Amino acid sequence: MFQKFAKTLCLVAALGAAGAAAPTAASAGDLRATISIGSGGVELVRHRGHGRHWNRGTCTPRHALRKARHFGIHRAHIRGVNRHSITVAGRKHRSHTLVRFARVRGCPVIAYR
Structure with a gap:
């Protein structure tokens, strides 16, 4: 026992x-x-954390701007938006730069000039 x-x-x-x-x-x-x-x-x-969740769902112009600024592009602004991509323009290393992001989760870069 x-x-x-x-x-x-x-x-x-x-x-x-x-x-x-x-x-x-x-x-x-x-x-x-x-x-x-x-x-x-x-x-x-x-429990779900309260971290960065900006890459959930589709890419928005705000997310694309944030990512472009993270890449070091100064004075970044939206140049064009369509169904498939978002184009962000700005300046990097004293030259004009264009970055095109796909409108899918994570905002992957399609083109960089």
Whole structure:
């Protein structure tokens, strides 16, 4: 009887220690998660972070401008927008520069002049 109680107590302590350590280790890697123990059992709940999510969905003119400025293009402005691409113009190394981005997730560069 005592051995069964001791084993159960050790199991509960081990699960408690693992549950306490898991959220700390998960949040250290920028993966936010919480372990929830309730009447439905043990459940891992993942939280969405509040980081940069500008590359989700299609490319917008605002996202294209931000990416062009990140590439080092000064005085960046929208030159043209159509269904398939966004053209951003500006200056880099004292010369005129054009960058064309595709209107898909992540705003990939199609052309660079």
